[in-house]
Amino acid sequence: MSKSVTFEASVKRLDAIVAKLESGDVPLEQALKLFQEGTGLVRSCSKLLDEAELEVVKLSKGEDGAPVETEMQDEQTD
Numbered sequence: 001m002s003k004s005v006t007f008e009a010s011v012k013r014l015d016a017i018v019a020k021l022e023s024g025d026v027p028l029e030q031a032l033k034l035f036q037e038g039t040g041l042v043r044s045c046s047k048l049l050d051e052a053e054l055e056v057v058k059l060s061k062g063e064d065g066a067p068v069e070t071e072m073q074d075e076q077t078d
Contacts, residue, residue, distance in 0.1 A: 007048045010041045017041075 017038045020026050026034065062068040 005044075007045055010045050010048075014038055014041050014045070 017034045021031055021034055021038075060068050
């Protein structure tokens with residue numbers, strides 16, 4: 001998977017793969033290829049998420065340089 005493929009594009013492709021596999025209309029050989037592609041996409045997405053998390057930690061350092069952990073809050077509009 002090339003670096004130019006975005007996380008969102010990978011997730012969209014994963015959704016398409018899951019839909020094809022769930023349809024049950026895919027021959028075994030093609031299903032195995034789709035499964036292999038899907039597992040590669042999952043690894044890639046996981047790596048991208050890990051990298052993003054590290055970047056957030058870098059950006060969230062306190063005055064002493066130590067990471068400051070804060071709880072994520074859902075934005076709710078009433």
